[in-house]
Amino acid sequence: MDRLTQARQSILAPAGLQDSDIEKIMNSLLSAQVDAADIYFQSSHFESWVMESGIIKEGSHSIEKGAGVRAVAGEKTGFAYSDRIELPVLMEAANNVKAIVRQGQEARSALFKPSHSQPYYGTSNPLKSLADQQKVDLLRKVDSETRKLDNRIEEVIISLIGAHDSILVASQDGQLTADIRPLVRMNVTVIVVQNGRREQGSMGGGGRCDYTMFFDEDKALDYGKEAVRLALVNLEAVEAPAGNMTVVLGSGWPGILLHEAIGHGLEGDFNRKGTSAFSGRVGERVGSSLCTVVDDGTLPGRRGSLSIDDEGTPTENTVLIENGILKGYMQDKLNARLMGVSPTGNGRRESYAHLPMPRMTNTYMLPGAHDAEEIIRSVEKGLFAKNFGGGQVDITSGKFVFSASEAYLIENGKLTRPVKGATLIGNGPDVLTRVSMVGNDLQLDSGVGTCGKDGQSVPVGVGQPTLKIDGLTVGGTSI
Amino acid sequence: MQNQDEINRLTALVQLLLDEAKEQGASAAEAGLSIENGLSVTARMGDVETIEHHCDQGLGVTVYIGQRKGSASTNDLSEASIKETVTAALSFARYASEDAYAGLPEASWLATEFPDLDLYHPWTLNADQAINMAIACEDAARSYHADITNSEGASVNTHQGIRVLGNSLGFLHGYASTRHSMSCSVLGQRGDSMQRDYWYSVARDAAKLESGPEIGRKAAERTIRRLEGRKLSTRQCPVLYAAEVASGLLGSLIGAISGGNLYRKSSFLLDMLDQPIFPEFIHIHEQPYLPGALGSASFDAEGVVTRTRDIVADGILKSYVLGTYSARKLGMQSTGNAGGVHNLTLDSGADDFNGMLARLGTGLLVTELMGQGVNMVTGDYSRGASGFWVENGLIQYPVEEITIAGNLKQMFKNIVAVGNDVDYRGNIRTGSLLIERMSIAGE
Numbered sequence: 001m002d003r004l005t006q007a008r009q010s011i012l013a014p015a016g017l018q019d020s021d022i023e024k025i026m027n028s029l030l031s032a033q034v035d036a037a038d039i040y041f042q043s044s045h046f047e048s049w050v051m052e053s054g055i056i057k058e059g060s061h062s063i064e065k066g067a068g069v070r071a072v073a074g075e076k077t078g079f080a081y082s083d084r085i086e087l088p089v090l091m092e093a094a095n096n097v098k099a100i101v102r103q104g105q106e107a108r109s110a111l112f113k114p115s116h117s118q119p120y121y122g123t124s125n126p127l128k129s130l131a132d133q134q135k136v137d138l139l140r141k142v143d144s145e146t147r148k149l150d151n152r153i154e155e156v157i158i159s160l161i162g163a164h165d166s167i168l169v170a171s172q173d174g175q176l177t178a179d180i181r182p183l184v185r186m187n188v189t190v191i192v193v194q195n196g197r198r199e200q201g202s203m204g205g206g207g208r209c210d211y212t213m214f215f216d217e218d219k220a221l222d223y224g225k226e227a228v229r230l231a232l233v234n235l236e237a238v239e240a241p242a243g244n245m246t247v248v249l250g251s252g253w254p255g256i257l258l259h260e261a262i263g264h265g266l267e268g269d270f271n272r273k274g275t276s277a278f279s280g281r282v283g284e285r286v287g288s289s290l291c292t293v294v295d296d297g298t299l300p301g302r303r304g305s306l307s308i309d310d311e312g313t314p315t316e317n318t319v320l321i322e323n324g325i326l327k328g329y330m331q332d333k334l335n336a337r338l339m340g341v342s343p344t345g346n347g348r349r350e351s352y353a354h355l356p357m358p359r360m361t362n363t364y365m366l367p368g369a370h371d372a373e374e375i376i377r378s379v380e381k382g383l384f385a386k387n388f389g390g391g392q393v394d395i396t397s398g399k400f401v402f403s404a405s406e407a408y409l410i411e412n413g414k415l416t417r418p419v420k421g422a423t424l425i426g427n428g429p430d431v432l433t434r435v436s437m438v439g440n441d442l443q444l445d446s447g448v449g450t451c452g453k454d455g456q457s458v459p460v461g462v463g464q465p466t467l468k469i470d471g472l473t474v475g476g477t478s479i
Numbered sequence: 480m481q482n483q484d485e486i487n488r489l490t491a492l493v494q495l496l497l498d499e500a501k502e503q504g505a506s507a508a509e510a511g512l513s514i515e516n517g518l519s520v521t522a523r524m525g526d527v528e529t530i531e532h533h534c535d536q537g538l539g540v541t542v543y544i545g546q547r548k549g550s551a552s553t554n555d556l557s558e559a560s561i562k563e564t565v566t567a568a569l570s571f572a573r574y575a576s577e578d579a580y581a582g583l584p585e586a587s588w589l590a591t592e593f594p595d596l597d598l599y600h601p602w603t604l605n606a607d608q609a610i611n612m613a614i615a616c617e618d619a620a621r622s623y624h625a626d627i628t629n630s631e632g633a634s635v636n637t638h639q640g641i642r643v644l645g646n647s648l649g650f651l652h653g654y655a656s657t658r659h660s661m662s663c664s665v666l667g668q669r670g671d672s673m674q675r676d677y678w679y680s681v682a683r684d685a686a687k688l689e690s691g692p693e694i695g696r697k698a699a700e701r702t703i704r705r706l707e708g709r710k711l712s713t714r715q716c717p718v719l720y721a722a723e724v725a726s727g728l729l730g731s732l733i734g735a736i737s738g739g740n741l742y743r744k745s746s747f748l749l750d751m752l753d754q755p756i757f758p759e760f761i762h763i764h765e766q767p768y769l770p771g772a773l774g775s776a777s778f779d780a781e782g783v784v785t786r787t788r789d790i791v792a793d794g795i796l797k798s799y800v801l802g803t804y805s806a807r808k809l810g811m812q813s814t815g816n817a818g819g820v821h822n823l824t825l826d827s828g829a830d831d832f833n834g835m836l837a838r839l840g841t842g843l844l845v846t847e848l849m850g851q852g853v854n855m856v857t858g859d860y861s862r863g864a865s866g867f868w869v870e871n872g873l874i875q876y877p878v879e880e881i882t883i884a885g886n887l888k889q890m891f892k893n894i895v896a897v898g899n900d901v902d903y904r905g906n907i908r909t910g911s912l913l914i915e916r917m918s919i920a921g922e
Contacts, residue, residue: 056576058571060549079531093532135574198745396674423884
């Protein structure tokens, strides 16, 4: 059964709506002088399980559904949504949103043509991929195996989350598209204690697939091992240095640097409005020639992947920076139209109750020529940041910051002591110009990223090979 | 009153949820329901940009089978959905483990009196009026200075909602509240330096909002003063947290004395009850019954009565911040803080902002923080910052792309003064805070 048929069954059928009802709503929107309009239907199932102190502490389940109606004229947007998928409610929403445009026009009519695109993940419901007893057994096994790893472990907290999202988008050009989106995630947090000193470590993973991924090559048990390793490293960590120094970033999750420092500044809305430090710089050099950065929504089964974005546009592998030269921005339909370019499949929204905007999918840097070890060996004195917590950027000034959760001093080409609490701060538009070595070890993160923008959260992926940056400010306490 | 009819209707739905839970075999249950309507309007570059009509509803139920707990929620308030949601919660409870600490609050902890806290002030504002207010707000910002070159817009938001909470111990109460806000964010440019800053006002009663032009002017002034920021060299110096960022430090305090972090032993303030954690002049208390305040509530997210009480007196930690589960885990009583604190207030000192700058003398004034560099387990603190370099009590130049670092345990003890320039816009009320010494990392 194709995705559109599935979405009709899970969203429209329970509400007693037909395609012809969506056409009625669209025709009402099109009676005003709008440039674009869409109706977004969504039905989501979500569950979470938490194990703590060796017991299954709680589980929760949620079902949400609703529809959002949007009309766009020029730079103006009218938007209304409802959790009641009913024709009169949605007709009223349509009436409200088209008030953004004052003049009417001759009635146009939409006739929907189903549109299909290449899917990058399956449609099966992860919540049903395991029996509840199997989910509980998985958590118990991870808990008991993790606790056996070290006698300094004091607490293990494990969470398992699954979501199954169906969306259906109808747009003013008659396009009717749908997507079925599974998403799972597991996280293990470990607290260790030694001589009164307490530290923690966390590791997790997931993707657009079902829970059986956690059994592949004992992935779930590996999260526990890695969380314990991180916590034990932190027990030995000394105060981080402060000041400007050479920083080597590890492969994989440290790609959050690209996401924060570069990615946000390349979102179409900021650049259309001229509020980004990267505005008007397409064609200019923004990185060393070693740097090629892409945003790729088409990677099979990845957390940040989408078959279509939330405006029905198929996702792409979009080159943002090629050999250091800025090539283009990530676009949704509205900003693409206003900038005279094509949408890139980056129009995303947290839910039917939020407006879409340009957002990242999976953002990563392509690999270079060097072995990771060779890169470390080239540094006389500096910091190796292997793992990160979160980060943040001011897209206007370009300043970004992120926190290392695992970092080591590099002394004479060797990793020496682990350091704690290091924060890195820099300037987005020039950080890539200081990339002097790029590793051959591209890795994507394990599938845990969530990006926030304007109060909306969406799942994303990041990645990179090992990178050497000549000069980044490290904010430690040791001066 | 129509509003009271709606509260009654929703209260009946919560009772239906509780009855259904009992019917399906729950030994105890708690249910909550909320609906909210609102309007958000944004104007940018002198014209309307977005009009959003908000309409949200949701219900959630937590059930217990003996000491086993399960939860479920939905945004479908139909009777069929209520039945399904209860069934889903019960099926989760059947897989949960027996947990000796799980359960509803003690009946004696629950609120029994519901004073009117003056939280409901609907704003009859149509989209056209909101657009005009937003445009006036943004105009004031854009015309403030020639270096204001661009805008992210001004927005006007109004929300009203009803919340109902009930449990199988007989607690059942609903109330209406409103929340209105206005904000503005503009960009300034001088040479290569481009900066953005913002200002906002929020209140339960629209009459208490700062005027749109006032908000616009503040947003513009804050943007202009950041232009041509410099880095600092790496050093140690005193740091003054402006009131709008000082509340974040108190947020970290609340995190560290919250039940969840305490029983998990993931707090840098373990076993500090009745111990000094601040200098003697620091007094921090909770004021849940302030009329019309943003954090006011007569009961918490579990129906437990809230109390006006000291959290820190004479620098000594007097109370944790607990809900029912964490209280039982710690062998204590709930403090009425399931869901958070209510108007947490740090008593002010004598100095206004300029007085605090004079006390700072030579050092760093921080007006914005970035990133998440706070480790709750160890208290290690390292965050991106921007602000101003101050000499002899006078602002010299803007500073950016630096980090400030320390350990919260020491930072709390090293507070040397609290300003009376209190920021009332949030649930945490404090003036600016002066810390004797922190590490700055820069060039």
